[in-house]
Amino acid sequence: MTKSFPVLLASLLAVSSVSAPLQVIAQEAQPLDRIAAVVDEDVILQSELQRAIANIKAQYAGREAQLPPDDVLSRQVLERLVLVKLQVARAQGSGIHVGDQELTQAMNAIAQQNGSTLDALRQRLAHDGIDFNDFRASVRDEITVQRLRQSFAQSRISVSEGEVDAALKQQADAGNQFHLAHILVALPDGATAEQIATGQKKADGVKALLDKGELDFNAAAVRYSDSPNALEGGDLGWRTLDEIPAAFAQTMQQMKAGEVVGPIRGPSGFQLLKLVEVRDASAAAGTHTVTEYHGRHILVRVDDAQSDAAAKAKIDTLRARVVGGTDFQQVAKESSEDTNSKGQGGDLGWFPADAFGPAFGQQVEGIQDGGVSQPFRTDAGWHIVQRVATRQTDVGSDNQRAQVRETIGRRKLEDEYNRFLQELRGEAYVSFRSGDRAENTATPPQS
Template sequence: MSAFLTMRTTRLHLPALKTHHIKLAAALLCAVAAGDVLAQAATRPAAPAAKPGAAAPAAAPAPAAAAAAKPSTGFLPPASSDAKVIDSVYVIVNDEVITKREVDLRVAEITQQARASQAQLPDADTLRRQVVESMITQRAQIQLAKEMGVRVDDTTLDRAIGRIAEGQKMSVQEMRNQIEKEGLTFAAFREQIRNEIMTQRLVEHEVDSKLQVSEAEIDTYLAAEKAAAADRVEMDLAQILVRIPENASPEQIAARKARADEVARQLRTGADFGKMAATYSDAPDALKGGAIGWREPERLPTVFSTELRKLKAGQVTPVVRTNVGFHILKLIDVRPLKSAAQQAEQAVVEQTHARHIMMKVTPAMNEDEVRKRLLDFKAKIEAKQANFEDIARQSSQDSYASKGGDMGWLFPGDTVPELEEAMKTLKPGEISGVVKSQFGFHIVQVIERKSEDVSKEKERSAARQVLTERKRGEALEDWSRQIRDRAYVEFREDK
């Protein structure tokens, strides 16, 4: 399972990890702003090694001293029981150092994870350069966050760590025990999480707050998306998965492969796919005949989409290997993909036009007196002895008083829950009993109701989100590059 994890300050979203991956998660949590090293390897050539800049300080700080002065923002190696182990300065980033051991550990962890997920890696020198560049950028971002006064208090940090532990289905103490068992101190883990939150807050201030999407951009996107959808398809799929056990031996993998091959052979000779899935598949959808529904091939892993595009409806793929196991997919049917506008379900919501009178308890009027007065108002209005709007203007104690208590057209959720619940029981023209809310005591009258289709608003909102994420990716890359370019970087050891 991938350990290239994403964490936000407003929420932590971490997929469930095997316990032996917790250390790796900690090591890589700070990779969000700098980007995934594997993604860099796949999308652009390696950056050349930076040349030494200005003259180095007369004496570079010893790694231990630097670590004491400022906590490391990258992977912190476990405390060694061997006092003779000597680390060396690998690169200086402004006034901090990244040690050779930190680099070696990061490279080793990424290599191990890539092999487990069968991801492609560049050659060793290129990978090392990319890892170092990522660590430099991360370090420079943390330094900038501290310079700008970005802070993460212990309460926020404790909550974040609590959410991480909850995501791993363990208590904080259990997670701490596992982390320390695998050689990483819990203090180092906390510091890495703190640094990630600091970085994300910095990104929100420096990048996210400046992103804007115009209505014209949304119009252009929707038009292009509609045109592109004409040439795109979606596929109705089913699958059979022969899962590979965790930490499987070569013999176990071979046995599972043989099982998948036998299933494929039977399918080629006419066996029913649904029955085979129910009998042999380890996937959750096995009892549904392996059905996984309609999917866009562009949203599937490349190893699947490549094979599926070769098929006609009713055909099955050969056995496909992933880090999860051995898959056989069936292409049940193909249909043109609808555009976002076509896919948008009609979203009809009911709006309520209402008005109210609100009064508060005061030293001169207790709760019983407030309730009695509101009920008197209701009785006079219903007896046509008084007008709702006039009483609201004279007696209501809120900002709607000047409008005769008219709150306008309300969508669900626009007002406090107590008023909303009261309005649901009223017919147009009816007045509620006394309703208590956090603001005071009310009587509310429903004037009229109408239904409105908001699917267009939903469609435009989705388009805005896509465009914002697209702009964010570009802006984040540019910003990260600027941070890296402004940093004083000096390599102190040949790679």
């Protein structure tokens, strides 16, 4: 469940001073950098906030109407920066650290994916008024947050075989994938009746705006959603039925593209869910066969105690015995120097051609069932291989189970990690600064 570097770069929107095409509005120099927020023992500077806001606006160039008023946007971006600070602090407290060498590799990867070099990236950032060290720190923070999510997933997320079986059956019945977007009106853990009523009223109000056509869904998500992906229009990407909350799954199959359902109460609050489009996923669930071979081999090692010439002479003698009628397994048990297979008469079980490297695969493919190869050389030494049998194996089911297990895990991680972030935010001391006025809050403000 790791994130690729192209995705990494895109996710730096709200925590760094650069976006995917490296286009950003340079900020005017300020004589004194003020504090925008205090987050436990850390701070967010006003310059950090303004750079992040500039990135969001650059991403919405030509679609500015979808953005909320500046004061609301500022608060949304500030909340995202707060969550980054809290996650980085928790990660560091858990012993998660990103070393300088790993960070440099990540920076080089980002530069390459933008068709550039690290030096050229540094120059481009300087041209746009962006401090290279600030950007480097943002990349470190993003990788650190990824590591925290991975650690969280490993310690708290598990998927049973029964869950995979149920999801596969559901997939077979439906066979579709759904492109979704959502709007979340978050509720704190142990929400009071008043907080629930307020959340319901807000969710109903957003739904009414959508029904009247006064606001499109993406714009409503940017303005009103409390989800971490609000500034991306609430886009959830493509999901299979097993990735859709149970409260929505049955309804989703009856919906048409463009329809919106909700609000429905879920673990994190009230949700509105939009079906953007549907596609047939049956091709992805199709079978995929590979050729597998049952084989045995005999190895004569080349090492300090045995020269290449001596090993070659020995393997030639062993092959002559096999071709002359001596049982291959008997010769392997007596003379093979592969300790892992020697006791089994050189038996390697069933394997695809490339399992033991290209040289081994070429020999296996080049003989018939029952045949014995000519001696051939690998890094380990000299071999002969006997091909016992051949079969076609459907690996589609294994791949499909692995994919389903991963998608269920992603769904669980999303739900659990969002709750974890709410807890993290609720426990933190956060003080927003506006001019000379400070606003203390222990929970995320509502849009």
